[in-house]
Amino acid sequence: MSWFVLIVSGAFEAVWATALGKSEGFTRLGPTVVFGLALVVSMGGLAYAMKELPTGTSYAVWVSIGAVLTVVYAMATGEEPVSALRVLLLLGIIGCVVGLKVLH
Known part of the structure; x- marks a missing residue:
């Protein structure tokens, strides 16, 4: 269960990071509210997962x-360029995370 919660809280990290960028320095209400809510869910999930998983592994995976999800979203929406090298580097990050899970 801790791994599932950690993965979901990692996804919420992408939500709050994206919302933070869209909040324009907390001057836009909607993205600022999304940022705050996603931050609480994300940190709460990380804290929950860390009760059973090692801190270093939990943080690295989270x-x-x-x-990765923040960059993929930005590339999918056209905010950041897509290139074979960028995709390869993102796959490298994913491979490292899977390796941490396998070693645990």
């Missing part, structure tokens, strides 16, 4: 999921 931040990697958030980073």
